Amino acid sequence: MKKLLLLPFFASLLGAENVTVKITKDIPYVYTTDSGKKVKVERIQDVNNRLTDDYTKTSRPCPPFCVQATKIDPEIKNFEELELLNFMQHEVKDGTGVIIDARLKSWYELESIPSAINLPFPIILHATKSKAEQIFKLLGMTIDKDGTWNFSKAKTLAVYCNGVWCGQTKHFMTGILKYHYPKSKLRYYRSGFQGWKLLGLTTIVHKEIKKK
Amino acid sequence: MLNQDEYNQDEYNDYYKNETKESELKSFIKQKEKGFGGKLIALLILMVLAIAGYFGYNTMKNSSNSDALPQTTQETVTENKLQKETNSSSKKTTLQPEVSKQEVKEKVQTQEEVTEESTAGATNVQEEKATATNLSTVQEEVVKAVSTESTKMSPKEIANVVKAVMEQMNQKREKTDVQAQTVTTKDGELMNKLSSSEVDSVSSDLEKSLNDTNIDENTHVNNTEKQVDVYNKVNVQDVKGSDTLSQLAKQITDITNEAISQNVEEKEEGQDKKINYTQNLKKELITRENEMRIIVVQKGDTLGKLAKRAYGNVMEYKKIYQANPEITRPDRIYVGQKIRIPN
Numbered sequence: 001m002k003k004l005l006l007l008p009f010f011a012s013l014l015g016a017e018n019v020t021v022k023i024t025k026d027i028p029y030v031y032t033t034d035s036g037k038k039v040k041v042e043r044i045q046d047v048n049n050r051l052t053d054d055y056t057k058t059s060r061p062c063p064p065f066c067v068q069a070t071k072i073d074p075e076i077k078n079f080e081e082l083e084l085l086n087f088m089q090h091e092v093k094d095g096t097g098v099i100i101d102a103r104l105k106s107w108y109e110l111e112s113i114p115s116a117i118n119l120p121f122p123i124i125l126h127a128t129k130s131k132a133e134q135i136f137k138l139l140g141m142t143i144d145k146d147g148t149w150n151f152s153k154a155k156t157l158a159v160y161c162n163g164v165w166c167g168q169t170k171h172f173m174t175g176i177l178k179y180h181y182p183k184s185k186l187r188y189y190r191s192g193f194q195g196w197k198l199l200g201l202t203t204i205v206h207k208e209i210k211k212k
Numbered sequence: 213m214l215n216q217d218e219y220n221q222d223e224y225n226d227y228y229k230n231e232t233k234e235s236e237l238k239s240f241i242k243q244k245e246k247g248f249g250g251k252l253i254a255l256l257i258l259m260v261l262a263i264a265g266y267f268g269y270n271t272m273k274n275s276s277n278s279d280a281l282p283q284t285t286q287e288t289v290t291e292n293k294l295q296k297e298t299n300s301s302s303k304k305t306t307l308q309p310e311v312s313k314q315e316v317k318e319k320v321q322t323q324e325e326v327t328e329e330s331t332a333g334a335t336n337v338q339e340e341k342a343t344a345t346n347l348s349t350v351q352e353e354v355v356k357a358v359s360t361e362s363t364k365m366s367p368k369e370i371a372n373v374v375k376a377v378m379e380q381m382n383q384k385r386e387k388t389d390v391q392a393q394t395v396t397t398k399d400g401e402l403m404n405k406l407s408s409s410e411v412d413s414v415s416s417d418l419e420k421s422l423n424d425t426n427i428d429e430n431t432h433v434n435n436t437e438k439q440v441d442v443y444n445k446v447n448v449q450d451v452k453g454s455d456t457l458s459q460l461a462k463q464i465t466d467i468t469n470e471a472i473s474q475n476v477e478e479k480e481e482g483q484d485k486k487i488n489y490t491q492n493l494k495k496e497l498i499t500r501e502n503e504m505r506i507i508v509v510q511k512g513d514t515l516g517k518l519a520k521r522a523y524g525n526v527m528e529y530k531k532i533y534q535a536n537p538e539i540t541r542p543d544r545i546y547v548g549q550k551i552r553i554p555n
Contacts, residue, residue, distance in 0.1 A: 033453070033455060033457060033458075034446070034448055034453075034457075035448040035451040035452065035453045035458055035461075036451065036452065036453015036454055036455045036457075036458045037446075037448055037451050037453060039446055040440075042444065043444070044442070044443060044444050046442065046537075046538075048537070049442075049443075049537060050537055052534060052535050052536075052537055053503050053534075053535040053552065053554045054443070054503050054504075054552070055500075055503070057499060060496060061492070064489045064492050065492070065496070092457070095456060095457075098457075098460065103493075104477060104490065104493055104494070104497070105468060105472065106494070106497050107493070107497060107500065110500055110501065110504050111445065111504065114446070115457065117457070117460060117461040117464055117465075118461070118464070118465065118468065119464055119468065120468060120472075120477065122471075122476050122477045122490060123467065123468055123471045123476060126471075126476050127471075131467070131471070134467060135464065135467060138460060138463050138464060138467075167489070168493070171489070200443075200444060201444065202440075202444040202445075202446060203443075203444060203445050203446070204445070204446050204448055205445050205446065205447045205448070205449065205504075206448060206449060207449060208447060208449055208504075208506065209501055209504050209505050209506065210505075210506060210507065210508065
């Protein structure tokens with residue numbers, strides 16, 4: 001009987017050995033959902049892996065692709081990978097937060113961060129009041145009896161784009177702040193998709209481009 | 213909430229402590245070596261082992277492996293050698309695990325021999341499969357031995373056996389890592405020496421060997437099934453979810469599509485009008501699309517053939533080879549494999 005009790009312990013030891021490249025010392029991977037599918041978010045386990053011809057382009061004309069300021073707004077908190085993973089596991093899971101991919105739809109479709117939904121920056125930047133209302137309602141905003149937009153139950157948005165050279169998040173923030181979305185409910189993942197890729201973290205492909 | 217800075221500081225402190233302890237012990241050994249002799253050294257080594265602990269030691273070893281480049285002897289590889297390697301590897305048969313009814317420790321020894329054999333040559337998927345099969349057999353044996361009452365093993369013995377199995381797994385992982393780099397370096401050198409015609413002839417031979425055997429196809433079938441490739445990309449192209457998040461995504465996508473149909477993406481305001489940001493983004497998208505372009509390997513495909521099809525020149529296969537680091541040898545592609553075709 002004692003031997004049987006020891007089995008799960010040894011099995012867990014063997015299982016734990018499989019994760020060579022953990023996210024942190026204590027977190028080997030996390031789970032989230034995307035398109036209704038359970039997704040294991042982990043890092044590439046091949047210790048010899050390099051990014052090759054995949055988000056490795058270093059130089060684009062500036063302007064418009066200039067290095068972004070560290071903060072978009074003093075009141076908007078910045079996020080990095082660990083905060084985003086934590087957000088994924090808590091706020092996204094319980095429905096109080098959403099990860100927003102602010103890039104153009106075509107960029108999002110090629111590859112994105114797990115559980116992120118796409119709200120391209122031009123849609124928000126050029127939204128009419130009624131369109132903004134429609135979008136904000138989906139994001140949890142309510143309308144008071146006097147017609148005031150009430151953001152108390154609005155979701156927290158963790159917004160990202162391509163990375164430090166990309167201004168799509170900044171444009172998104174400009175658009176959403178125009179309609180007074182609370183700054184306390186906005187987060188900026190500045191390293192963006194390139195930072196995510198650099199760590200070999202799991203990504204989602206919505207549209208595969210096949211060549212014959 | 214996790215704090216990255218704090219975490220990194222803790223990790224650094226732990227690492228630094230271990231480093232300091234090691235260096236202190238080394239200097240202590242040097243000082244006392246003359247006075248106390250071999251016994252004291254042996255005692256100190258045991259102490260170091262006890263402090264480091266088994267798992268801590270493994271972690272340190274893994275991290276140092278990932279940083280250090282393996283030093284390998286470079287061989288001059290000729291076309292004949294490549295052909296020889298290819299032929300011999302295609303002729304190799306799958307190693308069958310021998311299940312002994314003797315003690316489990318004997319099984320671990322057998323496993324050691326098999327692992328040594330399998331890692332002796334170039335990286336071979338078939339050998340890896342055999343090693344993995346043997347490893348799982350050893351594990352099964354352990355489970356069987358523990359669960360049957362007839363086998364009398366104390367928990368300590370079980371712990372020893374499991375530890376031995378884990379050591380085997382670690383050794384195997386290290387050897388595979390070193391081999392992968394060795395083979396890649398060797399191939400890089402080989403590629404530079406081959407002429408266009410040589411690549412063509414090698415390609416046709418390899419095509420033949422590919423047709424003769426479906427080893428790789430069978431080995432990699434699980435990866436395709438899981439929809440997760442070696443780059444941790446999960447393909448959800450044909451997946452439609454019905455959970456709350458998916459529904460929200462769908463509703464927002466509908467709004468997005470409607471706006472796109474009204475050319476909202478094309479609108480530019482103020483300074484942006486001059487810069488035309490979205491147009492520039494779309495230009496950059498072409499680069500990205502080219503990076504993301506893949507082909508699915510069909511029967512008879514070789515890197516040379518794919519290069520000829522994509523770029524009109526067989527020698528351009530290097531481009532494809534370099535853009536796909538999971539291909540450890542140019543002749544090792546399999547039917548159904550997704551390969552990136554760079555621009």
